[in-house]
Amino acid sequence: MMLMDISFSCECGERIKETVYVPAPNFMAEQNKDSASQHYEEISCKSCEKEHEVLVVNTFSAADCYVISDGDSNVIFGMPYFPESDYDKNELAWLIQSETQIDIFQNHIKSVEKILESDIDEEAYFSLLVMLYGHVVAAVEAYLSSTFIQKVTNSEELTRKLIETDPTFSKMKFTLKEIFEEQEKLKVTVATYLKSLIFHKLDKVKTLYENVLDCEFGDISWLFKAVIIRHHCVHRAGYDQENNKIELSVETLRELVTRAKDLTSLIESKLHPTSLTEFDLSF
Known part of the structure; x- marks a missing residue:
């Protein structure tokens, strides 16, 4: 709520x-x-x-x-917000402070790749692919969200850029007293807003990365399609609205994993050009 x-x-x-x-x-x-x-x-x-x-x-x-x-x-x-609990505060603090976004993503993907090598009963394989497909897309969304939040909330320049370019912030109205109050908690306000964004609305995410981080994704039509398929996986267990079984295969999953790795590598190379480790490069 x-x-x-x-x-x-x-x-x-x-x-x-x-x-x-x-x-x-x-x-x-x-x-x-x-x-x-x-x-x-x-x-x-x-x-x-x-x-x-x-x-x-x-x-x-x-x-x-x-x-x-x-x-x-x-x-x-003011900005819409969720009633705070200790869990919310701790999660926001972690999102702001953590710098392990790419490591978490890589661990998710490595697990998926290992599972795809497993010998699974053919009858149960479709259900496994449905779960793995949703997991990979969720891992991409989580990476995009947490990376953006961490980068923006730890930079006054990027926070200002977000506020000036995002229509949600430009529409907000404050009294003079409220401006000083908001200034003190601006980092949390920004993190709360970004966390509440629907990050699988990729047109919004793509625009935020381009306008605020000067990071262009290139052609991500594959990811737009993947989000739609993920919706079928999560909400209808692998069936579309006409109750037709969606087409999934090991090759489909491997292609999705490859594209997801390429996208995160592109973002990391632009946001952290001097900090790529041997582990990152071999990933």
């Missing part, structure tokens, strides 16, 4: 500050324009008791808030 802090002025002059629920976008949508989810909420002014109807709209790219009962009321709202 995501929340968002908002504030706006009532007709009586009272400044209303509340926390509202932010609905998840429509994950089944193929395009941003179709991903909007809406949530209506009634907020009462403590001074005059007037009821205000608030509308929260969330899409893949951004969340917006409006007071629809008062026409053009100016709403100041």
